[in-house]
Amino acid sequence: MDNENSNSITPETGERTSCKSEGRFSPNAIAELDEIITHYPNKKAAMLPALWIAQREYGGYLTREAIREVARLLGRPKAEVEGVATFYSMYNFKPKGKHHLEVCTCLTCGCVGAYGVVHKLEEMLGIHLGETTSDGEFTLSEVECLDWCEAGTVIQVGNKYFGHVTKDNVEMVLEQLRESDDHTSPSLADDIVKILLPKGEPKSKVE
Amino acid sequence: MPDIEWVYIKINGIALKVPKGEMIIESAKRIGVEIPFFCYHPRLSMKEGGANCRMCLVEVASRMPDGSLRKMPKPQTSCSLPAAEGMEIETDTEALNADRRGVLEFLLINHPLDCPICDRGGECPLQNNTMHYGPPTTRFIEEKRHFPKAYPLSQYVVFDRERCIHCARCTRFTRDISGDEELNFLWRGADMEVATFDHTEYNSRFSGNVIELCPVGALLSRPYRFKARPWDLQSAKSICTQCSNGCNIKLDYRLDRIHRVNARLNEDVNEEWTCDKGKFGMDYISDESRLKTPMIRRNGELSPASWEEVLYLIASELKNAEGEVAGVGGAYSSNEDIYVFQKFMRETLRSKHIDHRMGPNFQSYNSGLLKRFGCPAMGNPIAELEDMKSTLIFGSNFVDEQPILYLRVRKGWRFKRNKVVEAAPQGLISEEIRHVTQFAEVSLNYKNGTELPLAQGLLAALFEDKGRPLGEQKLLSHLSGKNVAQCASETGVDEKDIRKAAELLATDKMCIFAGEYVTHSPDATAILEVLGDIAVLTGNAGNLNVPVSRNNEQGAMELGILPDMLPGYVEEQNPGMNTEEILSACVKEDLKALWVMNTDLVKEYHNSDLANSAMDACPFVVVTALAITDTAAKANVVLPVHSVAEKWGTFTNVERRVQAFCKAFEISPDIHAEWKVFSDLSSMLGSPMTYADGKDILNEIVKSVPTFAKCGPNTLGDEGVILNPVAGGKE
Ligand code: SF4
Numbered sequence: 001m002d003n004e005n006s007n008s009i010t011p012e013t014g015e016r017t018s019c020k021s022e023g024r025f026s027p028n029a030i031a032e033l034d035e036i037i038t039h040y041p042n043k044k045a046a047m048l049p050a051l052w053i054a055q056r057e058y059g060g061y062l063t064r065e066a067i068r069e070v071a072r073l074l075g076r077p078k079a080e081v082e083g084v085a086t087f088y089s090m091y092n093f094k095p096k097g098k099h100h101l102e103v104c105t106c107l108t109c110g111c112v113g114a115y116g117v118v119h120k121l122e123e124m125l126g127i128h129l130g131e132t133t134s135d136g137e138f139t140l141s142e143v144e145c146l147d148w149c150e151a152g153t154v155i156q157v158g159n160k161y162f163g164h165v166t167k168d169n170v171e172m173v174l175e176q177l178r179e180s181d182d183h184t185s186p187s188l189a190d191d192i193v194k195i196l197l198p199k200g201e202p203k204s205k206v207e
Numbered sequence: 208m209p210d211i212e213w214v215y216i217k218i219n220g221i222a223l224k225v226p227k228g229e230m231i232i233e234s235a236k237r238i239g240v241e242i243p244f245f246c247y248h249p250r251l252s253m254k255e256g257g258a259n260c261r262m263c264l265v266e267v268a269s270r271m272p273d274g275s276l277r278k279m280p281k282p283q284t285s286c287s288l289p290a291a292e293g294m295e296i297e298t299d300t301e302a303l304n305a306d307r308r309g310v311l312e313f314l315l316i317n318h319p320l321d322c323p324i325c326d327r328g329g330e331c332p333l334q335n336n337t338m339h340y341g342p343p344t345t346r347f348i349e350e351k352r353h354f355p356k357a358y359p360l361s362q363y364v365v366f367d368r369e370r371c372i373h374c375a376r377c378t379r380f381t382r383d384i385s386g387d388e389e390l391n392f393l394w395r396g397a398d399m400e401v402a403t404f405d406h407t408e409y410n411s412r413f414s415g416n417v418i419e420l421c422p423v424g425a426l427l428s429r430p431y432r433f434k435a436r437p438w439d440l441q442s443a444k445s446i447c448t449q450c451s452n453g454c455n456i457k458l459d460y461r462l463d464r465i466h467r468v469n470a471r472l473n474e475d476v477n478e479e480w481t482c483d484k485g486k487f488g489m490d491y492i493s494d495e496s497r498l499k500t501p502m503i504r505r506n507g508e509l510s511p512a513s514w515e516e517v518l519y520l521i522a523s524e525l526k527n528a529e530g531e532v533a534g535v536g537g538a539y540s541s542n543e544d545i546y547v548f549q550k551f552m553r554e555t556l557r558s559k560h561i562d563h564r565m566g567p568n569f570q571s572y573n574s575g576l577l578k579r580f581g582c583p584a585m586g587n588p589i590a591e592l593e594d595m596k597s598t599l600i601f602g603s604n605f606v607d608e609q610p611i612l613y614l615r616v617r618k619g620w621r622f623k624r625n626k627v628v629e630a631a632p633q634g635l636i637s638e639e640i641r642h643v644t645q646f647a648e649v650s651l652n653y654k655n656g657t658e659l660p661l662a663q664g665l666l667a668a669l670f671e672d673k674g675r676p677l678g679e680q681k682l683l684s685h686l687s688g689k690n691v692a693q694c695a696s697e698t699g700v701d702e703k704d705i706r707k708a709a710e711l712l713a714t715d716k717m718c719i720f721a722g723e724y725v726t727h728s729p730d731a732t733a734i735l736e737v738l739g740d741i742a743v744l745t746g747n748a749g750n751l752n753v754p755v756s757r758n759n760e761q762g763a764m765e766l767g768i769l770p771d772m773l774p775g776y777v778e779e780q781n782p783g784m785n786t787e788e789i790l791s792a793c794v795k796e797d798l799k800a801l802w803v804m805n806t807d808l809v810k811e812y813h814n815s816d817l818a819n820s821a822m823d824a825c826p827f828v829v830v831t832a833l834a835i836t837d838t839a840a841k842a843n844v845v846l847p848v849h850s851v852a853e854k855w856g857t858f859t860n861v862e863r864r865v866q867a868f869c870k871a872f873e874i875s876p877d878i879h880a881e882w883k884v885f886s887d888l889s890s891m892l893g894s895p896m897t898y899a900d901g902k903d904i905l906n907e908i909v910k911s912v913p914t915f916a917k918c919g920p921n922t923l924g925d926e927g928v929i930l931n932p933v934a935g936g937k938e
Pocket residue numbers: 370371372373374375376377378401420421422423425426
């Protein structure tokens with residue numbers, strides 16, 4: 001909530017009151033948010049990072065409690081936070097499988113057989129685009145350009161990119177992922193939060 | 208006020224002078240050139256979320272530094288185009304017409320063909336603009352998007368998402384005006400929809416306004432849904448009776464039924480807003496429960512009677528009472544009713560026992576605020592509030608007590624960077640009711656009942672502030688020797704916060720509001736003295752506002768329904784009894800008759816036991832009422848009287864503005880104007896009163912009460928007139 005002009009950068013005044021958690025934000029997440037807020041002119045501007053932290057803390061997707069908590073921590077109206085979150089496609093609002101396979105079917109990847117990869121995956125996993133396997137292991141989606149066109153077809157899985165995927169080698173990707181607990185939605189969120197923190201962690205790290 | 212810088216521009220070849228930076232859409236209005244629009248609204252922020260519908264396009268040529276004209280290659284949105292020297296604007300070209308057709312075709316892609324069954328039909332900007340500028344057909348052959356029709360957003364508002372054109376007027380309203388920020392856009396692009404958080408109830412004190420703001424039939428009134436078409440309705444200029452703010456409204460009615468209430472523009476009062484109490488609370492006028500004939504108690508039961516019979520009975524009872532009569536109420540009656548009532552009581556019945564106050568405090572009017580500042584209620588006009596650099600809201604659930612004043616204060620904060628300090632008892636500020644808290648710079652959350660020490664704490668902090676003169680011994684005496692730290696511990700408020708608040712208040716344009724937690728406190732007088740000191744000390748003497756809350760409570764004060772003041776605050780030498788004393792006298796059977804003027808006494812009087820036993824004990828009680836209330840049910844005689852819709856009259860609002868309301872319809876010839884009851888009785892009792900109508904009475908008031916001198920029926924106009932200041936000392 002602000003004056004009409006308060007989006008302009010105003011000098012920091014007084015001491016900053018630390019965010020208090022009543023939801024699922026861990027003490028470390030609160031410390032991260034406190035730190036990130038200092039990089040912005042006001043708390044409203046820290047909303048996207050706050051939502052990334054929330055996506056990690058809430059296990060890979062934003063529940064209504066997650067939105068509520070972000071709104072409370074930033075002192076913003078809940079409707080505004082929900083509006084911002086739903087504007088962006090990388091925030092999830094429903095649980096995804098442990099590994100979210102996002103296959104680029106944009107122009108370049110499309111030319112080198114992205115849909116072949118998609119169909120092969122559908123066949124192997126027994127699901128259609130947009131669906132999740134019954135064991136909760138994989139969700140399959142198609143996305144627009146992932147900005148690694150020279151390595152098409154590209155699949156993003158959490159915080160990892162797989163390049164040069166074809167319908168013939170895609171099985172290897174699945175095998176690798178089956179073994180691993182990495183490259184999940186929360187790990188992507190965590191990586192993004194790390195990028196937003198200059199040293200990769202809050203100044204006052206809570207163990 | 209800085210001088211306005213003027214620039215010369217041309218619109219459609221017509222040269223005109225406008226303030227620099229004025230939006231072209233506004234400049235065009237000056238010369239009667241119409242530019243179509245949807246999302247533009249002068250009271251909503253343009254910077255955040257404005258200029259999104261693209262309907263208001265114009266062609267612009269700008270003056271270059273070398274004096275040449277350069278035409279902008281693309282049309283511009285005139286709602287966000289500030290006027291600059293030498294600009295030349297075209298609003299009516301072939302290219303623009305094509306653009307507008309395009310915009311409309313685009314907006315209509317998803318808009319259903321609902322006009323025949325849409326409540327907005329007939330007064331719908333989308334319908335009107337499409338008729339005027341739109342393409343007759345569409346090229347969109349795909350399926351439109353669908354949502355459930357008539358989704359209930361709240362108890363008052365239904366939402367038809369298919370009709371929404373995403374102009375963001377409603378969402379901006381909740382952010383820029385009402386402050387609850389309940390509405391926002393979900394999703395993006397073609398999936399965008401307006402929603403509350405998680406589709407919860409739209410919880411606002413001002414939700415009804417979005418119905419009027421929405422340029423299509425997307426947000427609609429639940430009570431009005433399918434009740435009428437706008438062209439079937441008549442409209443009467445009226446004044447809301449639900450609180451003291453006196454919003455200007457239009458009563459839209461058909462025959463003798465109110466169908467809806469819309470706001471009427473008054474820049475000095477409500478601008479163009481109303482609160483939900485007003486917009487949805489006026490149905491009582493045409494409610495089934497309205498009393499349509501006088502009632503007399505026979506064998507313990509109220510039963511219908513003729514006016515002749517009841518007036519005869521009342522006249523003889525009042526004659527027998529020989530001055531042992533009292534009158535209470537009046538805060539819901541018009542100025543004319545009130546004036547005639549007190550005249551009837553004082554001159555015809557020779558009784559001084561009249562009072563409109565319902566307690567718990569009955570301070571003498573001859574002291575306190577009136578004596579000190581010459582102003583018994585509000586020191587600042589409503590319009591001035593948005594220019595106060597700082598405002599102290601003290602002990603008030605402001606949004607509920609004073610909805611329109613709340614909107615002004617918030618406007619000043621939102622658009623003029625004013626600061627607000629709130630002092631509210633613990634428990635008042637909760638997740639639900641925290642409206643001022645949301646934008647207050649400092650919120651002082653004090654222990655219940657510690658209003659006085661908190662006010663003293665603020666005063667002490669102002670004194671201790673080095674920059675302030677310490678000499679005023681008189682002011683100092685109200686501190687009872689306390690310092691800030693003591694006050695802080697007494698009130699449970701952080702000392703730092705008190706000091707910060709005091710610092711914010713030390714501006715040359717500061718005003719204070721004292722709410723019901725002050726006026727209902729046993730320490731009311733002392734608290735007001737200290738708040739008055741704060742005003743004086745910061746150089747804002749007179750900016751102490753103690754707003755009344757009931758419809759015409761201010762009028763009842765101004766026109767002397769008070770035991771110690773005659774109309775115009777002329778002191779009564781030998782005061783009569785106040786409400787409390789009157790009711791006690793009834794219980795002791797010292798009074799023979801009691802008149803309750805259109806007030807549900809047993810509900811409103813702060814001590815309902817006393818009110819009930821007084822009603823039971825008094826041998827003869829007359830109640831004027833719109834319906835059988837709990838109080839009327841106990842009366843000997845109940846007289847049905849006109850509501851605001853059934854007569855011409857005036858109210859005095861919280862800022863002492865006298866405003867007229869007009870007659871819409873009559874419900875029954877057996878319902879009389881209240882003043883008519885008194886004047887008839889007075890004539891029967893040998894003191895004829897010969898008023899032809901309300902205007903007659905107002906003319907008499909204008910002549911006999913100096914504060915009303917400028918308020919004649921012909922000078923009130925649509926905006927009303929503020930009463931003259933009360934003669935007497937002003938600090
Ligand atoms: S509901 Fe009405 S006011 Fe709100 S965005 Fe849609 S069209 Fe505009």
